[in-house]
Amino acid sequence: MKYAFTEIFDIPKLTELCESFTRINGTVTALLDLDGNVHIKTGWQPICTQFHRLNEKSAARCLESDTAIANKLAQGEKYNVYQCKNGLVDVAVPIYVGNQHVANFFTGQFLFQPADHSYFHQQAKELGVEIIPYMDALKKVPVFSEDEIKRIMTFLVALAQTIGEMGKARLDLLRLSEAERVQNAALKRKTSELKVAKQALEKLASEDALTGLCNRRYFDKTLSQEILRARRYQHSLVLCLFDVDKFKVINDTYGHGIGDAVLQHISTIVLNSLRKTDTVSRIGGDEFSILFPETENEHIEALLQSICNKIANTQIEINGYQIRVSCSFGTASSEGGNLSERELMERADRALYGAKSEGRNQVMHFSSLLQTTSLLS
Structure with a gap:
């Protein structure tokens, strides 16, 4: 040449x-x-x-x-x-x-x-x-x-x-x-x-290859940005973590292909229920997150309960199987950006664990978890 x-x-x-x-x-x-x-x-x-x-x-x-x-x-x-x-x-x-x-x-x-x-x-x-x-x-x-x-x-x-x-x-x-x-x-x-x-x-x-949602890398980046924004402007920020109840049983019973289809079905329901400003991500196997910027928790609870009910009440038909699943949701507020990323994640995770401990298929906010703990102590 x-x-x-x-x-x-x-x-x-x-x-x-x-x-x-x-x-x-x-x-x-x-x-x-x-x-x-x-x-x-x-x-x-x-x-x-x-x-x-x-x-x-x-x-x-x-x-x-x-x-x-x-x-x-x-x-x-x-x-x-x-x-x-x-x-x-x-x-x-x-x-x-x-x-x-x-x-x-x-x-x-x-x-x-x-x-x-x-x-x-x-x-x-x-x-x-x-x-x-x-x-x-x-x-x-x-x-x-x-x-x-x-x-x-x-x-x-x-x-x-x-x-x-x-x-x-x-x-x-x-x-x-x-x-x-x-x-x-x-x-x-x-x-x-x-x-x-x-x-x-x-x-x-x-982008998450299976669901088309945002992936963990994008979630971590967005969470950091939103907390800084909430702190700077004293805006509210709500983090929701949720996962599929007894998802291992689904995989063990029907196989991972069916399990993947279930995750895709749930992702579609959640994505179609949110605002454009909300960010939903798949952050693990059957673990998901939603970031709600500039939103108070009381406005989020009704929305998440609606999503929770919609998932539980929808019969999924895949390859001749008729499957019903449910999800548990845990939420936490950033308190005007005063919490760190780790603290906000820990609170939402504790709320999610509380929702599962209370019987699954429900939404629990971190403050409600504290009230329950206080009553039991």
Whole structure:
């Protein structure tokens, strides 16, 4: 190719995008040309940078992994998933400029299931590295389900295509530098595409894959922001935590597929019952949260009781099964933002536990729990 790699690709802009991807989604990235030169590298795991890539034996395995993936992509595969001999999973997508394969976009250094500690402990011995720092580095390796990786790969394939199109546009502009108007229009269009790609990344990082609700990461961020806002303006803020009563029984009786469908059904009921300003998130297996900004608890109780009744009174029909479920709700108020995130969470959690102790399928506020405790003491 006549032009340098760094002339065809806007490395600073792509680095910014990759850093955003790593920061939001917790996955690593790398952009390599076909000679194996690394032009972008973000979020690499310490187990790779401090051990696998430095140790002669494991570094050879890394090179073998990189080569195997590159060879597969050179054969025209849309993307390739490869488990390297060091035990981690790597994934790569080819980047084409026009019809020419010029680079590969990598993510990886993750696991599909929790680490086999005995395997990595033995590997540390074989490599002759310090076992405790090596096992500490292993703890930082993320675990992604195959469904999560499929979602990420769908996006990365599209992103690689966009990067290739950007490269093609820059190549055309280099060849037609006199066409300034065309150059400006193309750059503007591609900048817009990058913005859309970044927004898609942010959505991917903030959305729960199963229910479509906000995920735990987004909830933690929003809770922190809302408490600061409540404190600054002396506004009210109510936090509700709720979960599905005896959800383990549902999974054990009908299977996890039915359990997932139940969670989706409940999520739809709750989401359709709230205001646009309220934030509902799935924060655990069958655990959910709702943030009600600028709202007093007395206005929330009736709404939550209505949701509670609607869930309990709705018969769910899935795969020939007719299932009824219920949920328990616990709420707590921020007292004008005077409580910390941890304190507010603890109060809502205690109220939820109180609702379950009182028979489940009900709503309990932290203040009511205190009154009950006072009467019993």
